[in-house]
Structures are given as structure tokens and as C-alpha cells.
Amino acid sequence: MTDTATHPDDHAISRRAVLGGGLGVLATFVLHPNRAGAAPGRATSASGATSAAALGAAATGGTVSGWVRVNADNTVTIAFGGAEMGQGIMTGLAQGVAEELMVDWSQVRTEAAPPAQSYVTGGSFGVRRNLGAMRLAGAQALDVLRRAAAAKWKVDPASLTVKRGVFTNPATGAKLKFSQVAAAASALTPAASPPLTPQSAFRILGKTAKRVDLPSKVDGSATFGIDVRVPDMVYAAIKHCPTIGGSLAATPAVPAGAIAVVPLANAVAVVADTTWAAFKAANALSVSWSIPSAASKVSSASMLATQQALMASGTAGSPVAEQVGDAVGAYGSSAQQLEATYQVPYLPHVCMEVLNCTAHVTADSAEVWVPTQAPAWVVGTVQTVTGLPASAITVHPTLLGGGLGRKIEQDYVLQAVTVAKAVGRPVKLTWQREEDMGHDQYRPSGLVRVRLGLGGNKKVAAYQSRIVTPSPLAQRGWIGPTGNDNVDGAVELPYTFGSRLVEYVRDPATIPVGFWRSVGESINCFAVESAMDEAAALAGKDPLTFRRMHLPAGTRARKVLDTAAAQIGWTTAPPAGRARGIALATGFGSLAAMIVEISQPTAGTMAVHRVACAVDVGFAVNPGQVVSQLEGGIIQGISSAQWGRTTFSSGRASSRNFSNTRLLKMRETPVITVKVIQSGMENLGGIGEVGVPPMAPALANAWAALTGTRLRTLPLFPSAGGMGD
Amino acid sequence: MTYNVNGKTYSIDCDPDMPLLWAIRDVVGLTGTKYGCGIEICRACTVWIDGSPEKSCEKKAREGVGVRITTVEGLANDPVGQKLQQAFIDVQAPQCGYCQSGMLMVATKLVRSKPKPTDADIDAAIGNICACGTYPRVRQAIKKATGQ
Known part of the structure; x- marks a missing residue:
């Protein structure tokens, strides 16, 4: 060579x-x-x-x-x-x-x-x-x-x-x-x-x-994408059409204090000599948008109605994601039946580092500095804009101030490269927080209907799940209508159910959806593990006992549940005024059991005091890091379960900044203990996501135990507001 | 305008209405101080003004004149700051790390005023938002740095 x-x-x-x-x-x-x-x-x-x-x-x-x-x-x-x-x-x-x-x-x-x-x-x-x-x-x-x-x-x-x-x-x-x-x-x-x-x-x-x-x-020396500085650089801000689905009608004139205005499909970029000057000019800019009437009618209420109709009708030949035995027949003939429908909202990612990308495009080369989960895709994005061969493109992936699935996307890269090409100088594009939350590619909203039929022995003879959500993969045309990214957490469950039927019905909603930490698991684990608790109550069984009835001795799932239970002392009652909830998640090659202990400090609010987690990751490459990732997943899971959502009206997202979006703070963080189980190198699993999905059902189960009220809709406390107090 | 940042003098030429955060990041060129929300909620932008933690994202550039500004880049000059930086590493507190500059500026000030902060002191002082969920380890780092 x-x-x-x-x-x-x-x-x-x-x-x-x-x-x-x-x-x-x-x-x-x-x-x-x-x-x-x-x-x-x-x-x-x-x-x-x-x-x-x-x-x-x-x-x-x-x-x-x-x-x-x-x-x-x-x-x-x-x-x-x-x-x-x-x-x-x-x-x-x-x-x-x-x-x-x-x-x-x-x-x-x-x-x-x-x-x-x-x-x-x-x-x-x-x-x-x-x-x-x-x-x-x-x-x-x-x-x-x-x-x-x-x-x-x-x-x-x-x-x-x-x-x-x-x-x-x-x-x-x-x-x-x-x-x-x-x-x-x-x-x-x-x-x-x-x-x-x-x-x-x-x-x-x-x-x-x-x-x-x-x-x-x-010490401040880490270079995140937003910290990149290159010689002769100018700064760009983005202003999207506030209505999702709208587009730029006309390119506005360059306002005072700005260097350039660059038209983009659904947005306009304003270039100036500092970040602030670009933000200020973009915020003041009056822009004319073309908004299709259908786009302006999009609302959470109308989208929920569509999902409810799809749930009722299914679709002819709804894709079957899993089928074992005759779950329909077994459900019909079961001694006791549970049917419950669970609802989850669209969720923004909210990385602490807003989307940003720095680019320099010349006639024969392009260079990009970007916080990205997909550097190789960035090359393709640059090629789309510039037509340059891959060999002429240099990408410098930077540290990411959070990724959470959002920084796999290419929208912000495409914009930065387009702007850089137009102005002929290096440009750093920074999205303001309001643009970042308001123009996300959201975790899909959805409805999941679970049916559990119990036999005379109180065991689940029939399990059915029907899932109605938009599909990130299908929305991009990467796969057909089956949307198989949306059934994770509903299929291949570790429980020994007598029969199974999991159907997926694609919701054709136009809200852009993407990959949010734990993806389909974040939806289905809430439904399945809530339903397991509801079925346990129907069977008159303790929630841990009921799960163990469906997990043979010696299985990894049974061991994580038992380990979490031993940590918190499940068989001993919690302190007065508190209750516990349990949930199990299997996914990403790992298994996690969570037990939470909560109270209700004032009517309609929840305090989370303790979380006992057991996780089987097969082999822990860096054990301390496994614990960190679980702690982080637990905390994000608690935030999103209690408060996380964005709603839409007139095609516009409600969540724009921390004034109406709430994340857990130090004083609300429970005592967390994590036990790491290593079942063997052959089971090497992932750790970044599995801590998130069990939090919502564990909290909902604890709330039902504490108050007698079953919450089947996320977030659990939608009126909690933001953090602007 | 003239700034004193981390003990060094900088000549600044910018719109006096620019937020101090962006003057520090884009004009002074110290990027350890972070933009998170721009509305004084997340506290990633915390710096010290004359030794006291202040959110810099809605302060004006002109308010940086005639005061001593300390950013995370200058934190190691403070013995307590240095101790906390080391404790954050020792307990492996940061995950993505983006909010940690602001976290450290607030935590250092807490320890300077309360050499043995209780859990309640930590809860009251650390209002910073961390999306990664580093809170348990930030608490642990503060305890460790203060011999608790």
C-alpha cells in the first residue's frame, strides 16, 4: 500500500x-x-x-x-x-x-x-x-x-x-x-x-x-461542540417556523447588526459577529412563513383522538410483533381479566448542551466540528450540501454535552453546513434553548392497551399488547410500516406467560419523532409493568410474588428482582406514610429491577425517598461507570415520569425552556443504591438506557399502593409546571 | 471596557447590553462557563462576581466592569475550589460534564461559607440543573472535600 x-x-x-x-x-x-x-x-x-x-x-x-x-x-x-x-x-x-x-x-x-x-x-x-x-x-x-x-x-x-x-x-x-x-x-x-x-x-x-x-x-478546558472557536469564525442563530410543518415563504432582508441571512427549508439563519448578536437579530426578525392549514390544526387533543380510534379499530392486518399460542382465545376463556390502556406523551430530549455545529466550506473542502453521535453520517450530510467527495471532508467529533439520542440527527449539521457554504467563512451555529426544545425530534407519544388473562392458578394465561405510536424508523422511510423500534419492551418479556400477542399499529402523526434514551422501552415498560401490578392486585398477590410466579428459579430476571427486594427489605413494611413500587426492565442486553419508596408530602405531589436498583449487565467493564449510568438513568426516569412532556396546539410545541419544563434537582433526588450483578462475559450488556424505563411503572405502582389511585397516563403530574420559581 | 477575569485584565469591545455570559465566552474567549437556558434557571452559567456566585446569562456585559470575575478556569487559584475539583474527579462525579462548571462554582462558594455543609445545606445551595443526574456524586464530592 x-x-x-x-x-x-x-x-x-x-x-x-x-x-x-x-x-x-x-x-x-x-x-x-x-x-x-x-x-x-x-x-x-x-x-x-x-x-x-x-x-x-x-x-x-x-x-x-x-x-x-x-x-x-x-x-x-x-x-x-x-x-x-x-x-x-x-x-x-x-x-x-x-x-x-x-x-x-x-x-x-x-x-x-x-x-x-x-x-x-x-x-x-x-x-x-x-x-x-x-x-x-x-x-x-x-x-x-x-x-x-x-x-x-x-x-x-x-x-x-x-x-x-x-x-x-x-x-x-x-x-x-x-x-x-x-x-x-x-x-x-x-x-x-x-x-x-x-x-x-x-x-x-x-x-x-x-x-x-x-x-x-x-477546569473548563473540555471542548464541547459549543466551545469550538476557529479563526475568522462568525456566529449563526436559527429561527424555525414555529409551526411544525411550515416553511420559509420569503427570505428576509439582512437586519442591522447582522452579517447575513441564509434561507433554509423550514427556518432562517441569521449570521453575526457574536452568538449574542445573532440571537438578538434572529429574535427580532420578522419572517413570513408558509403554513399548510393541516399543520396549523395539529393539536395534542386531535392526535390523541386519532390514536384512540386506531386503538379501537386496529388496522386490517396490524403487524404482529410477537405471537405465541392463541392469546385471544386464552384471554376470552380466562378466569379473571385485566384490560388497561396506558398513555405516554411526546418528550423532548433536553440535552444541557443545545444543538450546535461549526462548519467551514470552501470550493474544494469542508471541515465540521460537531457534537454528534454519528460522525460518519455527518460526512454524508456535508456531501448532500456541498457535493464534495468524502475525501475532501474532515469531521472533528467533539465531546457532547448530553446526546440522549438527539445528537444522532443531522438537521443541525445540515443547517450549519448550508450557512457556511453561503457565507464562505467558518460559522458556528447555535440553537437557542427555545429552538432546541421547540424543534426536537420527540420521543413518540402513544397508547398501549394491555390485556392479561389469569387462569385458575392466578398465573397469566394470556398476554396481549396493542401499541399505537408514530414510528421514528418508518417516518424516515428506513423501514416499512411495522415500526419495530416501537415494540421493544413489549416483546420477548422474561415472564412465562401462557400465550402472547403483541400488535403494532402505526400512528401517521406528522410530529417529528426520534430516538429518546431507551426508545420503545420507555413506552412499553410503563404499560407492561403497570399492568403486572394491576394483575397482581386482581390475583390478590403481592407484586413481587406475582412476578416471581412467572420467573423460573435460576433466571437472571428473578435474580435481579430478588436482589433489589433484598436491598430495600421488601418483606418489611416501609415507614409510616410511605409506599413502595417495583418494576423490571429487560433490554439492551441487560436487566434492571427497581424498587422505589415514595410519600405524598402534599396532595397530588410525590417525594421519592429511596431507589433500590439491581442490574445484571453480564460483565461490568468499568463497574463504577455502570453505577453512574444507572444513577443517571434513574434520575432521568424520575424526572420524565413525573413531569416530562410536550404538548402541541396549532402545530406548536409547548415546551420551550426550563420555565415550563421540569427536571429533578438535588433536593428532590432520592438515596439510590445500585447492586451490579455479573452473570458472565457472554451476557455483556449495555448500561446507558436500561435504568430509565422501569422508573415510570415503579413510581406509578408505588403511587397506587400509597393512594389507591392508579395513574395510567404519563407524566404522572402534568400540572407541575417548570422550574422558574 | 476593561475586565478583570481570574486575575487577568482584558480589554473588551462589545455591545454593553450583551449578556455577560456571551461576553465571557465569545469576547474574552473563556468557554468553560456554559449556556444552558439563557433565563437564569439552569445555572450552568454561574461565575463569581467579587467572590459571590452569580448567574451570568441575564447580567449585562457592562456589569462586568469594575468587579472581579472568576470563572471555572480560575477556580484552581482558590484552595477550596481546587479541593472540590479534585473531589469531583475522585468520586467520578461528572458525566457529560456540561453543567459541572456551574456546579463547581456554586459548590465551592457553599464550602467557603460552610466548611462542613449538611445535606440540608447542600440541598439548599445546589439548585443547578444536571440532566445526566450527577447529584448523588456531587453531594458525595462535597462531603469528601470537607472531610465528611
């Missing part, structure tokens, strides 16, 4: 190699771990010049890539292809490489990989899907380094010992650092499947590792 190779990956490699020089690295070794059939590798010098160095990369499959680079000071830089939005993915993936590379955690540095080697971060897949590839990358790097050292000493590679990035020749006691053999190693082809460290010998995986990104997050 030479520098003239035209494979897209090679451009990325070359650019990375040049960047390596730019990082002030003297001698570097670059290994690309996961490119089937290709052999990209480069040794770089301080000048940034590249030279070909065929380094085999034999990993197969997977979408992750990464590099290991040995630096002159014998630290290693590990590139990662995920988006760091607080979940510690940078650290988790680097742990996998460092484990196999036989370096200490203190020797590890990290940096973002270019988009061609990145992957979309979502679905709690970041670590669980890519850990194997990253471990292989580390093992392959060690393999070539080891052989390079052995060649210098003319000994059997297997005879060398290695510790902290230093080889020792046991025969002579001589030592060689990785940095001393990196250049030679870069000329070798690594073994396809070098041996991996057995779990019993793990030094780094499975141990709590300090997050690599945290020092920069306590």
Missing part, C-alpha cells in the same frame, strides 16, 4: 498520520485493528510525513475501528470511534485495548477516530458491540511489538515478558520500551487471532477505571 492509494480508509489513515505529527509525537506506531483484508498502517515522523508500513489488520466484522499509537514517552494513544456524551465510552473501550496491550491505565491517552472509522453511538451498543474488536486491536498491537523486540534480541517472541509497556528478555535482563520498537513493529503484519487475556487474569477490564475525560470537565 502506498500513499497514493485511493481506498477511502487510506485518506483517513493519512490524515490521522498527519494529525499524529501535529500532536507533537516524535515516533509513532499506528495500528488499525479492524479492516478486513486491508493493511493500512503508517509510521509517522515529527514532520508529519507518512511512510507506508504494511500492518495487517485481520479482525473481521464489526463496525468499530481504532488505533493504537505508541508515543515517544512510551504512553499509548488509543483512538475510539464512539461518541463521549457522559457514559464513559472513551474509557470503557480504551480499557479493552489497554488490557491486551499490557500497559498500565496511567499510560493510556485517548483521542477521537476519524468518521470513516467511527460508528453510530446509540442503543447502548457502544461498549458491548465493540469491546471484542478493541481487545483484538490491543492484542494485535502487542503481537507486532513483541515480535519486533524479539527480533532485536534474536530470541523467541514467546520468551519475552511484558509489563507497563516494557519488554524484558529473561535470559539477559535487557529491557526494551514499546517506543523503542514501535517503528520496527509497524513493518510487521500482526497475527490474525493472537491470544486474548483470560478473564481470570484481567488487570484493567472489570476494574473501576478513572474516566479519562474528567480532568478537563472540572
Whole structure:
């Protein structure tokens, strides 16, 4: 392979190699771990010049890539292809490489990989899907380094010992650092499947590792997208048509204090010399919009009526997501029947860092700095606007001030690149909070009707779920009408029900919907786990006992429930004035059981005192981080269950800022305990999402236990208002 | 206009009505102080004015003249601030990290005025919004930094 190779990956490699020089690295070794059939590798010098160095990369499959680079000071830089939005993915993936590379955690540095080697971060897949590839990358790097050292000493590679990035020749006691053999190693082809460290010998995986990104997050030096500053940069603000579905009728004149006005499909961008000047000009701008009459009639009430009609009628041949046995017949003939319909609202994401993107477009190149969960998609978005080849596009993924599924979307990137192209200078586009909440791609609203038929033995003989929601995937045309992203949490439940029928009915609502932390689970877990409590009451059983009746001994689900119950002392009554609620979630490869303890400090309000969580993640790569993610999921789950929603009237979203949107605060945060169960590496699961869905049903179940009133609609307390007091 | 930020003097040329937050971020060029809501609710924009925590998003740029401004970038100059920064790392408090600058500015001031803050003190002082849910660890960090 030479520098003239035209494979897209090679451009990325070359650019990375040049960047390596730019990082002030003297001698570097670059290994690309996961490119089937290709052999990209480069040794770089301080000048940034590249030279070909065929380094085999034999990993197969997977979408992750990464590099290991040995630096002159014998630290290693590990590139990662995920988006760091607080979940510690940078650290988790680097742990996998460092484990196999036989370096200490203190020797590890990290940096973002270019988009061609990145992957979309979502679905709690970041670590669980890519850990194997990253471990292989580390093992392959060690393999070539080891052989390079052995060649210098003319000994059997297997005879060398290695510790902290230093080889020792046991025969002579001589030592060689990785940095001393990196250049030679870069000329070798690594073994396809070098041996991996057995779990019993793990030094780094499975141990709590300090997050690599945290020092920069306590001293203001972390660069989020919104912090990017490039020379000659100007600033843009966005003003969308307030009515969803409307479009720009005419481009307004450039107002005083602004540099440019750029028309966009459903918005207009105002460019000025500071963020504030752009905000101010955009807010003052009078804009004429074209608003279809149907769009202006969209309201929460009308959308609910549509969902209710769809629920009643189903659709001819509503897609069946799961069918086991004859659930319709079994329900009809069951001794006791529960039917309940649960309702969930549209939800904005509310990342603390508003949407933003910085772009610079010239005639023959484009450069983008952006907080994104999908760097590779950004390249495609830039191409749509500029027509440039991928090789002319550089994307710098930044840290994300929250992602939550919102920063997978490309709307804000498309806008920034369009504006940058129009003004011919680097532009940072920042959405004001009101635009961010008012023009989200919301978690779908929905209705879920659950039917549970109990046999004479009080066990569930029939389970039916009918789900009516818009589908993010179908709305984008990515899949057909089945909307299979919306049935998660309703299908493949761990309970031993006698029969099952899960149907999905697509709601054709035009509100843009997207992926909100835990996606379909956030809807269906509320319905199913609320219904389980209602059925337990019908059966005259304790809610924990009733669930255990449907979970065979030895199952992971039974163990998480029992572990959560033991933590809080389920069999002992809560203090006077308090009640408990329980819920179970299975998804993202993990299982979580939550037990909450609540009271009613004043009529119609809830105080959450305790949350006992047990989670089975299979194997905890970074156990401390598993606990953090669960704590965060629990807190977001409590906020959204109690208060989260946006409503629509005349096609406009109600939630615009924290004055009418409420999130949990320090003083409202319960005491949270998290027990992490590790059932085995083969069960490696995700942790980013599974803590969210069980919170709403656990709280609703606790409320029913406390007050006797069953709340089947989220949010539980819709009139709570905002935080502007 | 002349600013004193973290002990350094800056000459500022901007609209005196610009919010102090944006003057600090775009004009002074210190981006550790964050925009979250622009309406003084989330407190991501908290800085110290003459040593006292203030929300900067609705303050005017001209109000930054003739006072000492401290941002998160200058927090390590304060021994209590430095201690809290280390405690935030020790207990691995930040997740996405976006709100943590404001959190630290408020927490440091709390500890300066109450060297052993109780849970009730922490609840009363920390009104900052964190969407990641770092509250339990921020509480833990404050306790740790104050030897509790």
C-alpha cells in the first residue's frame, strides 16, 4: 500500500498520520485493528510525513475501528470511534485495548477516530458491540511489538515478558520500551487471532477505571461542540417556523447588526459577529412563513383522538410483533381479566448542551466540528450540501454535552453546513434553548392497551399488547410500516406467560419523532409493568410474588428482582406514610429491577425517598461507570415520569425552556443504591438506557399502593409546571 | 471596557447590553462557563462576581466592569475550589460534564461559607440543573472535600 492509494480508509489513515505529527509525537506506531483484508498502517515522523508500513489488520466484522499509537514517552494513544456524551465510552473501550496491550491505565491517552472509522453511538451498543474488536486491536498491537523486540534480541517472541509497556528478555535482563520498537513493529503484519487475556487474569477490564475525560470537565478546558472557536469564525442563530410543518415563504432582508441571512427549508439563519448578536437579530426578525392549514390544526387533543380510534379499530392486518399460542382465545376463556390502556406523551430530549455545529466550506473542502453521535453520517450530510467527495471532508467529533439520542440527527449539521457554504467563512451555529426544545425530534407519544388473562392458578394465561405510536424508523422511510423500534419492551418479556400477542399499529402523526434514551422501552415498560401490578392486585398477590410466579428459579430476571427486594427489605413494611413500587426492565442486553419508596408530602405531589436498583449487565467493564449510568438513568426516569412532556396546539410545541419544563434537582433526588450483578462475559450488556424505563411503572405502582389511585397516563403530574420559581 | 477575569485584565469591545455570559465566552474567549437556558434557571452559567456566585446569562456585559470575575478556569487559584475539583474527579462525579462548571462554582462558594455543609445545606445551595443526574456524586464530592 502506498500513499497514493485511493481506498477511502487510506485518506483517513493519512490524515490521522498527519494529525499524529501535529500532536507533537516524535515516533509513532499506528495500528488499525479492524479492516478486513486491508493493511493500512503508517509510521509517522515529527514532520508529519507518512511512510507506508504494511500492518495487517485481520479482525473481521464489526463496525468499530481504532488505533493504537505508541508515543515517544512510551504512553499509548488509543483512538475510539464512539461518541463521549457522559457514559464513559472513551474509557470503557480504551480499557479493552489497554488490557491486551499490557500497559498500565496511567499510560493510556485517548483521542477521537476519524468518521470513516467511527460508528453510530446509540442503543447502548457502544461498549458491548465493540469491546471484542478493541481487545483484538490491543492484542494485535502487542503481537507486532513483541515480535519486533524479539527480533532485536534474536530470541523467541514467546520468551519475552511484558509489563507497563516494557519488554524484558529473561535470559539477559535487557529491557526494551514499546517506543523503542514501535517503528520496527509497524513493518510487521500482526497475527490474525493472537491470544486474548483470560478473564481470570484481567488487570484493567472489570476494574473501576478513572474516566479519562474528567480532568478537563472540572477546569473548563473540555471542548464541547459549543466551545469550538476557529479563526475568522462568525456566529449563526436559527429561527424555525414555529409551526411544525411550515416553511420559509420569503427570505428576509439582512437586519442591522447582522452579517447575513441564509434561507433554509423550514427556518432562517441569521449570521453575526457574536452568538449574542445573532440571537438578538434572529429574535427580532420578522419572517413570513408558509403554513399548510393541516399543520396549523395539529393539536395534542386531535392526535390523541386519532390514536384512540386506531386503538379501537386496529388496522386490517396490524403487524404482529410477537405471537405465541392463541392469546385471544386464552384471554376470552380466562378466569379473571385485566384490560388497561396506558398513555405516554411526546418528550423532548433536553440535552444541557443545545444543538450546535461549526462548519467551514470552501470550493474544494469542508471541515465540521460537531457534537454528534454519528460522525460518519455527518460526512454524508456535508456531501448532500456541498457535493464534495468524502475525501475532501474532515469531521472533528467533539465531546457532547448530553446526546440522549438527539445528537444522532443531522438537521443541525445540515443547517450549519448550508450557512457556511453561503457565507464562505467558518460559522458556528447555535440553537437557542427555545429552538432546541421547540424543534426536537420527540420521543413518540402513544397508547398501549394491555390485556392479561389469569387462569385458575392466578398465573397469566394470556398476554396481549396493542401499541399505537408514530414510528421514528418508518417516518424516515428506513423501514416499512411495522415500526419495530416501537415494540421493544413489549416483546420477548422474561415472564412465562401462557400465550402472547403483541400488535403494532402505526400512528401517521406528522410530529417529528426520534430516538429518546431507551426508545420503545420507555413506552412499553410503563404499560407492561403497570399492568403486572394491576394483575397482581386482581390475583390478590403481592407484586413481587406475582412476578416471581412467572420467573423460573435460576433466571437472571428473578435474580435481579430478588436482589433489589433484598436491598430495600421488601418483606418489611416501609415507614409510616410511605409506599413502595417495583418494576423490571429487560433490554439492551441487560436487566434492571427497581424498587422505589415514595410519600405524598402534599396532595397530588410525590417525594421519592429511596431507589433500590439491581442490574445484571453480564460483565461490568468499568463497574463504577455502570453505577453512574444507572444513577443517571434513574434520575432521568424520575424526572420524565413525573413531569416530562410536550404538548402541541396549532402545530406548536409547548415546551420551550426550563420555565415550563421540569427536571429533578438535588433536593428532590432520592438515596439510590445500585447492586451490579455479573452473570458472565457472554451476557455483556449495555448500561446507558436500561435504568430509565422501569422508573415510570415503579413510581406509578408505588403511587397506587400509597393512594389507591392508579395513574395510567404519563407524566404522572402534568400540572407541575417548570422550574422558574 | 476593561475586565478583570481570574486575575487577568482584558480589554473588551462589545455591545454593553450583551449578556455577560456571551461576553465571557465569545469576547474574552473563556468557554468553560456554559449556556444552558439563557433565563437564569439552569445555572450552568454561574461565575463569581467579587467572590459571590452569580448567574451570568441575564447580567449585562457592562456589569462586568469594575468587579472581579472568576470563572471555572480560575477556580484552581482558590484552595477550596481546587479541593472540590479534585473531589469531583475522585468520586467520578461528572458525566457529560456540561453543567459541572456551574456546579463547581456554586459548590465551592457553599464550602467557603460552610466548611462542613449538611445535606440540608447542600440541598439548599445546589439548585443547578444536571440532566445526566450527577447529584448523588456531587453531594458525595462535597462531603469528601470537607472531610465528611
